[in-house]
Amino acid sequence: MLTLTGPSGGPLCDGISRRDFLRIGGLSLGGLSLPQLLQAEQLAGIRRSHKAVIMIYLAGAPPHQDMFDLKMDAPSEIRGPHRPVRTNVPGIQISEHMPRCAKIMDKLVPVRTMYGSPSGDHDSFICYTGRPTSNQPPGGWPSMGSVLSKLQGPATPAIPAFVGLAPKAGHPPYGSPGHPGFLGPMQTAFRPNGPGMEDLVLNGISLDRLADRQALLTGFDNFRREIDRSGVVEGLDDFNQQAFNILTSSKLMEALDLSREPARVRERYGSGDPKNYGDGAPRNCGHFLMARRLVEAGARCVTLNFGRWDFHSNNHSELLTHLPLFDQAMAALVEDLHERGLDQDVAVVAWGEFGRTPQINKDAGRDHWPQLGCALLAGGGMKTGQVIGATDRLGGEIAERGVHFGEVFATLYHQLGIDPNRVTLPDLSGRPHYLVNGWQPMPELVSSQV
Numbered sequence: 434m435l436t437l438t439g440p441s442g443g444p445l446c447d448g449i450s451r452r453d454f455l456r457i458g459g460l461s462l463g464g465l466s467l468p469q470l471l472q473a474e475q476l477a478g479i480r481r482s483h484k485a486v487i488m489i490y491l492a493g494a495p496p497h498q499d500m501f502d503l504k505m506d507a508p509s510e511i512r513g514p515h516r517p518v519r520t521n522v523p524g525i526q527i528s529e530h531m532p533r534c535a536k537i538m539d540k541l542v543p544v545r546t547m548y549g550s551p552s553g554d555h556d557s558f559i560c561y562t563g564r565p566t567s568n569q570p571p572g573g574w575p576s577m578g579s580v581l582s583k584l585q586g587p588a589t590p591a592i593p594a595f596v597g598l599a600p601k602a603g604h605p606p607y608g609s610p611g612h613p614g615f616l617g618p619m620q621t622a623f624r625p626n627g628p629g630m631e632d633l634v635l636n637g638i639s640l641d642r643l644a645d646r647q648a649l650l651t652g653f654d655n656f657r658r659e660i661d662r663s664g665v666v667e668g669l670d671d672f673n674q675q676a677f678n679i680l681t682s683s684k685l686m687e688a689l690d691l692s693r694e695p696a697r698v699r700e701r702y703g704s705g706d707p708k709n710y711g712d713g714a715p716r717n718c719g720h721f722l723m724a725r726r727l728v729e730a731g732a733r734c735v736t737l738n739f740g741r742w743d744f745h746s747n748n749h750s751e752l753l754t755h756l757p758l759f760d761q762a763m764a765a766l767v768e769d770l771h772e773r774g775l776d777q778d779v780a781v782v783a784w785g786e787f788g789r790t791p792q793i794n795k796d797a798g799r800d801h802w803p804q805l806g807c808a809l810l811a812g813g814g815m816k817t818g819q820v821i822g823a824t825d826r827l828g829g830e831i832a833e834r835g836v837h838f839g840e841v842f843a844t845l846y847h848q849l850g851i852d853p854n855r856v857t858l859p860d861l862s863g864r865p866h867y868l869v870n871g872w873q874p875m876p877e878l879v880s881s882q883v
Contacts, residue, residue: 483588483731483778484733484778484779484780484813484848484849484850485728485732485733485734485735485778485779485780485849486577486581486733486734486735486779486780486781486782486813486845486849487724487725487728487734487735487736487737487766487779487780487781487782488560488561488577488578488611488734488735488736488737488782489721489736489737489738489739489763489781489782489783489784490557490560490561490599490714490736490737490738490739490784490785491739491740491742491759491783491784491785492555492557492602492606492607492713492714492738492739492740492741492742492743492785493555493607493713493740493741493742493743493744493785493786494555494742494743494785494786494787494788494789494801494806495742495755495785495788495789495806495807496742496744496748496752496788496789496799497545497788497789497805497806497807497824497828498511498512498513498788498789498791498799498828499513499515499528499748499749499752499756500527500528500531500543500756500807501527501528501543501545501807501809501820502543502545502807502824502828503515503516503517503526503527503528504791504826504827504828505517506826507791507826507827507828510792510793511791511792511793511827511828513748513749513793514749515528515529515530515749515752516528516529517529518531518532518535519535520534520535520536520538521535521536521537521538521539522538522539522818522819525538525543525819525820527543528752528756530752530753530756530757530760531756531759531760532760533760533761533763533764533765534760534763534764534809536764537764537767537768538818539817539818540767540768540771540776540811540812540817540818541767541809541810541811541817541818542809542810542811542815542816542817542818542819542820542821542878543807543808543809543820543821544807544808544809544810544820544821544822544836544841545805545807545820545821545822545823545824546805546821546822546823546824546831546833546834546835546836547784547788547805547806547807547808547822547836547837547838547841548803548804548805548806548831548835548836548837548838549563549565549837549838549839550565550786550787550803550806550838551565551567551803552565552566552567552803553787553801553802553803554566554786555604555606555607555743555786556606556786557606557607557609557611557738557786558574558606558609558612558786559786559838560784560785560786560838561576561577561578561609561610561611561612561736562574562575562576562577562611562614562842563577563838563839563841563842563843563869563872564838564839564870569614570615570860570861570862570864570866571615571860571861571862571864572614572615572616572617572860572861573612573614573615574614574615575612575613575614575615575616575620575858576610576611576612576613576614576622576736577611577734577842577845577846578594578595578596578597578610578611578622578733578734578735578736579595579611579612579613579614579616579620579621579622580616580620580858580868581594581595581733581734581849582594582595582616582620582733582734583616583619583620583858584851584856584858585733585851587731587733588731588732588733589684589730589731591684591685591731592684592685592688592727592730592731592732593622593623593685593732594732594733594734595611595620595621595622595623595732595733595734596610596622596623596624596625596727596732596734596735596736597609597610597611597622597623597624597735597736597737598610598624598625598626598720598723598724598735598736598737598738599624599626599714599736599737599738600626600709600714600715602709602712602713602714602738603709603711603712603713604712604713607712607713607714607738607741608709608714608738609738610622610624610736610738611736615858615859615860615861616858622736625685625689684730684731685730687730688723688726688727688729688730688732689723689726689727691719691722691723691726694722694726698722698769699719699722701765701768701769702718702719702721702722702761702762702765702766702769703718703758703761703762703765704717704718704719705717705718705719705758705762706758707719709741710740710741711741712741713738713740713741713742713743714738714739714740714741715738715739715740716739716740716754716755716758716759717737717739718758718761718762718765720737720739720762721737721762721763721765721766722762722765722766722769723735723737724737724766725766725769725770725773725775725779728775728779729773729775733849739759739762739783740755740758740759742755742785744789744798744799745794745796745798745799745800746794746796746797746798747796747797747798748789748793748797748798748799749797750797759783763781763783763809766781767781767811767812770811770812771812775812776811776812776813776814777812777813777814778812778813778814779812779813780810780811780812780813780814780815780845780848780849781810781811781812781813782808782809782810782811782841782845783808783809784806784807784808784809785806785807786806787801787802787803787804787805787806788802788803788804788805788806788807789801789802790802790829791827791828791829802829804829804830804831805824805829805830805831805835808836808841810841810878813845813848813849814848814879815844815848815878815879816877816878816879816880819877821834821836821875821877821878822834822835822836836875837872839869839870839871839872840872840873840874840875841875842868842869842872843868843869843872843873843874843875844874844875844878844879846868846869846874847874847879848874848879851868853867853868853869853872853874854867854868854869854871854873855867856868
């Protein structure tokens with residue numbers, strides 16, 4: 434048995450405790466085997482493709498009034514000290530601290546009226562599932578990465594379908610890559626963080642020895658096949674092979690190795706700060722580049738968590754530590770996707786779980802405001818160069834075109850070639866569920882054909 438161990442991942446939302454580990458072999462009787470992790474099921478209504486999505490969780494909820502919806506006619510206790518700048522799309526203005534995104538606004542879509550998080554609690558859940566945490570089915574709602582892993586499986590044998598780049602955080606939801614919910618541990622994100630990176634190489638094991646172990650495994654599986662007439666063991670052969678493909682191929686390690694990029698590309702993205710910001714996520718600009726490399730190599734969904742935007746105090750100065758880094762990395766990612774011809778196939782979404790209060794509090798901060806928030810979309814063949822939604826004079830209420838998280842998810846699934854209102858997945862009780870709760874793809878962003 435080959436065991437590749439990583440740090441503890443803690444309990445999943447369905448109550449299953451696991452480690453971030455991969456175990457090679459068809460005889461793992463406790464724990465999760467890599468062949469199981471890689472196994473995927475084809476369902477009707479799914480078109481296989483190499484399309485992908487990069488989901489960026491701005492942990493802690495960013496202030497929409499200081500990013501994409503500045504209210505310069507509002508009183509000073511509402512508008513704050515930051516100023517808007519023009520973008521390369523006439524009529525669209527965003528924060529002065531996002532000059533790189535302003536220059537490529539024709540490739541972006543700010544959404545000013547996101548809603549759907551009624552509780553106002555800090556959690557990445559709605560950003561990765563499109564649904565609130567309340568009224569969940571048995572096992573819990575799965576994240577988009579887990580859904581894509583289940584429905585489409587890996588695009589290439591050596592690259593996991595779902596990769597989560599977030600390290601653990603002091604507040605656990607800030608470090609979540611998105612949970613598998615009722616889809617179970619087989620569809621958990623592969624997390625190449627910390628010591629787990631070292632476990633992707635065959636330290637002290639030659640390819641010949643690995644081949645011997647594979648032959649031994651095959652022998653055991655042949656024995657089990659003789660006593661198992663259900664066909665389950667025989668069906669594992671392909672997934673065992675995928676497990677060995679990851680170990681014997683350099684493709685995954687190469688995708689994770691940023692040193693393979695030219696220096697000018699790494700400088701374009703910037704380095705940011707790889708350390709967690711307080712109890713939140715790191716402001717790691719390199720994760721944006723790593724996400725691009727992973728989807729280019731074959732991953733279907735890559736999630737990354739950026740910063741800690743819960744600015745109950747010193748909102749305006751805290752933004753100066755977050756916005757410039759996010760602006761640089763986000764603009765670099767979008768430009769990179771266009772230059773590499775990936776803009777039609779790779780969708781990008783960046784958002785937090787809710788917005789911030791219009792009123793600036795006594796500590797120069799903004800508090801929780803679940804009534805609305807913001808998002809930034811790009812790529813995926815979507816119609817860009819536009820703003821969606823408008824708020825009232827103070828930026829506290831939706832005035833035009835509220836956008837639910839579920840609508841964005843329906844749009845992303847549509848662009849990935851999946852009909853979100855036709856495909857269903859069963860929960861732990863066997864009850865089927867649609868991928869979104871009746872939401873339709875946003876007509877502002879999509880055409881009728883993908």
